[in-house]
Amino acid sequence: MGGRARNIVEYSHDPLLVIASLAVALMAGFTGLTLTRGASGLPAGRRQVVVAMSAFALGGGIWSMHFVAMLGLELPILFYYDALTTMISALIAILIVGVALLLMHFGRRTRSRIVMAGVLVGLGIPAMHYTGMSGMELCRPVYSASGVAAAVGLSVALAVAAFWMAYVRRDTRSIVFGTLGFGVAVFAVHFTAMAGTQFTIVQQAGADGPRIGNDTLAFGVTLAAFLISGAFLMTGATVAAHEDGHPGANTPVPATGTDVSESVPATGEVRIPYEKDGRIHFVEARMVAAIRAEGHYTVVYFGAQRALSPWSMSETERRLPDTGMIRTHRSYFVNPVHVSGFERKKDTGVVFFEGGGAIAKAPVSRSRLSEVRALFGV
Template structure:
């Protein structure tokens, strides 16, 4: 079996890396701040992000394939090529559904990254199976390296991007995602050999490099347009050194500042519900999320304690400890110790005590009128 020699067009290699970065930023930005949206709007945001990320994986792969220079002309089966992009979009969509409709635990983050990693590999090898007049020959170590690298790198990308939903995390997650898709493609290609074949085994119509280039150009154009739209909203707060305008806050500009958030979202049975902020006695940090205590009930909220403090800056909550935001209206007893204090809440049939750190005592005493 005689293997074909091949080289890469370095300009198209660089373009493929740029496409994966653009797709990563667009997809990760589209899902920022959707926790406060209705279930229907969250589904739409997740769908758009899946198209951006999955379409970016596909575009990166075929831009790189356009840069693969073989000594013979090659064609692609249109049906298999279309199937490869659908697989990428569906796998990414499944991962995003887990991240945005379930509690974001370490297991969920790892599972989501692994699903996307497998989706990247599946898209690559399905796309490669669509080659005509040329057959790809794989080695077991090459396939194993591609699968391992894809899963590890994408798990890392989602841990970074979803560890905290801040601008810095999204930018770092973009780099991790873009590099992972790029690295997996070329790691897989490094373990692949090509041989010429005479027969065609097409399932659907054939497309050549010229037609493929048009398709890739159109998909890249749409990705870049979405990237620009996402970038405008992403960069505007940084220019004003103000946070993103979120539901429950006043618009930027001449408005007097943030309005009190009247409702706080919480997750229950895979659905998002809302509770009046005045009915919440206190909020306690639980990893990257918070627990709401209201009456005899306890609810799970996707906000981190830092995000909750920002959103509820106008009241009625006071930060009494790095892990607690409390509503002074629900305190039934305040106990002062030497260097700290404790607040007691009567919730249902039980009394719950929360700590007050030394640095937070003055603000709490002021809120209580002491």
Template sequence: MLVYVYDYRLIAASVVISMMAAFTGLALTRGLSAVSEGVRHLRIAMAAIALGGGIWTMHFVAMLAMRFEVAVYYEALPTVASVLIAILLAGLALILMHFGRRTGPRMALSGAVLGLGIVIMHYTGLSAIEGCRPVYGLAGVAVAGGLAVLLGGLAIRVAYGRRTSANILAATAIFGLSVAIVHFTAMYWTGFARTAGDVLAGPAIDNAHLALLVLVTAFVISGAFLMSGASFLSASPFPAEAPAEPPPAPPNEPATAGPRLPYEREGVTYFLPPGAVSAIRAEGHYTIAYTDEGRVFCPWSISEAERRLCASGFFRVHRSYLVNTGRVAAFERRKDSGLCRFEGLADLDRVPVSRARVPALRERLGL
């Protein structure tokens, strides 16, 4: 087996990069429930690139820290495949958290996917090495995989148990360190044997070019980290999409009329009077409530909102929409269906009315 030594300065750099990538990815996903679906997709993609790219960069910075007795190269195909695997699985883990109900089993599955992204990326990247041959057994792979799944699950649980700044920082430390822990645990169980100087099967990357590629990636991650950090520090305790204080009830309607509608922000639940809400839209197992101040995330399902608010003037006009009939500014007939129009709503000016519900809505509106 080959003997190698580490450059501990590069090891320290690999851990720092892992931490920056973890923070960037987790900070980008904060407040996604209050943005449009298109923006949510974009930010999840950016977060996946940050997390996956950070896993990959940490691995190869740590590999560059190893000083072998022989010259080593890296096959281009598995090297590229390793970063794509990391980004894909990080993205899948985030999708599980942001599209669907956040149950305990779903969090565990997301953490397992994220952890597997670390360990699969590691062994795929390790298989790219040429000039020597990595030798590892099933026990080492099992230990590294188990650690990756456990630590990934812990990071997801902390990050999404409560969406506070403190939780994001704690999850950053857990996930950033977990990438390094899994890498060096796997390397502890891995040896490197001399090879007979086989001819490379495809394009190869030498250490100098790999270092340049890693440097560029680390620079991008550092830039994203600085921008995310600035946004994180300057962010107010309330999101831009949600009102800082619950909007007041209309002048002639008491704030206590009917049950209050809950909305969530950073793990804290606030309440709105029904009269402050113009419409409610289904969003999977949850709902989005539209007010004059903006839209907010409500943990009720559309069916639960209908049941609780029907006595407060709300009416189900579509399978995905409830409207506050007292705040409908205009009704427009469209052949067999219709539209409810609202004034003063930046995010929603009209709501579709299904054909079967037009007669009942017209009666509610006094038409």
């Protein structure tokens, strides 16, 4: 039932819930960016799953940050939130982040796409915020035009900056800076929007407020956000470990011989992608001396260069069987053509590469030792 509006009331925030909201935003950013690292090198079906998980973690985290901060709002009156409107605001955040991640991981990643994804999320954050605010019961938010404009402008600028930090380079450093960028963006936009908002009391007959207190609800949302992010991170780590440790049963074993050029099949025209200066480049497999696992990515060594490739180790193994490269360790592929020496170390070994390159040596695991020795006739 409607009622008449009273005077504008003063408000403040619970500092503990403000800190908790920032922690939720940072955790969500880290989870989403970690999950999508190397996703562009996965098969389309698996990439869709990873992007969906990341959208849920990152978009849900953006909403959780907003909701925890709103539950920390302290007014001199009783108030609560409409469940349906609150759920719609969460779905807005997840959907918009999902579309932005699709832009990043399906199709060629260009600078214009990075900016486009940032703008999309930058518009989505205030859309989620003001939708969620409209669900307040027993009081009514009143916005100023300048406050809305400031929140939207800041949101777009910070979201573009966050995407730029996270996606121009896709390495550990980018994840750290991207996490900080996303966390600060969501946090700053929320409180900028709140600075341009006032609240008026709305009387409603028979209103008795929610059955669960805001503090209890905030604790539950924060805990749920961290548990979901942790579960997604563990899932991603388990998948990565499985991929990087998968035995190369399908890797062909060349015939025994002392002449490497005769025992190794001619390297094909397979080209391996790698990232440099915010763009994807390609190098022919025959030019690559070694490939090493690094999380969801792989490190490619060719000439004097060391570069990150979006291929996972399982994707690398699937694409390289006809190139002559062999797996010497759960984390290494090597190109025998570039190997200049071999050393036996009890039950393991080491292969050495021609001087002056980006990599000097690579390990040979116990399970691969006989295969490598047979290849080189030692």
